[in-house]
Amino acid sequence: MRSVFVALALAVTSGCVSVDVQENVSTAPDPVLAAVQSAHLRECPPERVQANARSGSDPQSIGVEAVDIAFTPLASDPTRAVRLRRITVQPGGVIAWHTHTALQGMAILLSGEMTEFRNSCLDPIVHHAGDVTREDADTAHGWRNLSDQPAVILVSHVVVRS
Template identity: 40%
Template sequence: MTQKSIAGRPSLVVAVALGLFESALASPSAMAGECPKDQVAADAMAPGATTPEGVTDEVLASIDLSSKGGDWKGNALRLRKLVVQPGGVVPWHAHDARPANILILEGTITEYRSSCKVPIEHKAGEVTAEFGNLAHWWKNNGKEPAVLYSADILPPMADNADTM
């Protein structure tokens, strides 16, 4: 794998990897916020906000997976940076066709998940997987911007409104 440096800085991949390694050393038991077992239920939370507010979504890299053939045709693997300002919202969306891993790099953010009766708080250094029968939305209820990195597989013909 090739690495890029911009203006003498290590690549984003290296920086993120070092940050994850540092987080793991600082708090080896840190795991993404999870729904308490007694709060898990199907259709536990109604859909929330449907439009983005106070959030920037920047695609940092994208790989067309079509060359892999078969079911990969038209799919893309992408890495995005989302910055959610205090009070900002990542709108309600589903992950049945778009798996993702989210790294919370800075700040905190609250997830309102279809399969959990209570909101889930995510903190800097945590990673959460989004896959399968999951729909949710996020809100920054904190006082500082939340910085998230999202690695996802974008299905063919995906509408940008459904890709946050």
């Protein structure tokens, strides 16, 4: 009798196929990783650079969320630190006009699209994921998200330690 059950079990399972199922695994490339891997500096085209080309606009930030991620003290100056911050700008959002005389650093657009209005450029600069901008002591600028998608920016600045 036992051999009948074994034979039956073998007959039933002989047509079974083993399937490796992985749920929630995407084969699409990660767009944020792609932005970081293709990161490059975007600046005003040299022929469009002009001192005092623009002045303040958008006096108030709208639709902006900033989250401080980490601070690292500077060994060379214990009164200052490097701050890493994530900024999310909703569609139609604005980062108000501001200067970088006190805080210098860099920003990389991780996702979305942002339009920068810079004091030294005659034209707006449209930034896409992977674009990096420098924010030196001469920089004054404002940003607008003119797209229909949120934009995420990763910013690193040297700041005064509190």
